[in-house]
Amino acid sequence: MVDFGFFRGFVTSINDFLTGQNAENEGCFKLMTVEDGTGAIVNFVVAPETYVVDQEIIGVGDRVTGYYDRNAPVPLIFPPQYRALVMVKEIPGVNVKADFFKSQLVSSDGMLQVNLTPYTPILLANGQPFTGNPANRNLIIIYGPSTRSIPAQTVPYRIIVWCSE
Template identity: 65%
Template sequence: MINFYAFQGTVTMISDFDTGQSGEGEGCYKLFSVENGLGAVVNFVVSPTTYFVDHVMVEIGDRVTGYYDGNAPVPFIYPPQYQAIVMVKDNPVQNVKVSYFNNQLVSSDGQLQVNISPFTQIVLTNGQFFSNSPANRDLIVIYGPSTRSIPAQTTPYRIIVLC
């Protein structure tokens, strides 16, 4: 189980990231610098396995949220540098939650409960349908309105299972 942490801000720089290994990996890794508007900066290492919600192209000036494993080791440098697992470009018509969801489909922070409808698309990161229960898994939940209860409840548009 990944302990997902998030950092939200504006992309201020995108550059190639040198992994130190020559050959096939050159140009495949990017470094996204993200500033939150309060002076905090985070660098995200974006690899070929980083999942971009809706497969959007991110550019300098875009508002994004980067999700990373809070338990993963990180180099002791400033600004902090995290391996991006999921990147979300802000979209005013949808909300996104990346978390582990338990057997009741409640996120690990207890803030969101998912109610699945027959219209909820449940897919893998490669776009193929997921045929099992999404409970007890790491999920990307894409949803619109939610209740104001704790946990908030929603019926998502789409669930992406992170296998």
């Protein structure tokens, strides 16, 4: 189970990130610097396997949310540098939450409950249909309006099942 942490802000720079492993990887990894407007800065390493919601192209000035694994080792440098698992380019009216969803499809922080319909697309990260039960899994929920209750309830536009090795 991934313990998703996140950081939200504006992209201030995007550069190639050199892994030093081999020349074939040159240009495949990006280092995105994100600032939240209060002075906090995070660098995200965006790898070819990073899930970018809707495959949106992210540019300098875009408001983004980067999700990372809180339990993954990180170098002790400033600004903090995390390997991005999920990147979201924020679009008005569309919300995204990556988290572990329990048996009743309530997020681990208790802030969002997902209500499924027979028409809710449930997909794998590669776009293929997921045929199992989405409960008790790491999910990326893409949704619009929600109730103002706690937990907020929503019928998502789609669900991405985050299968980790």
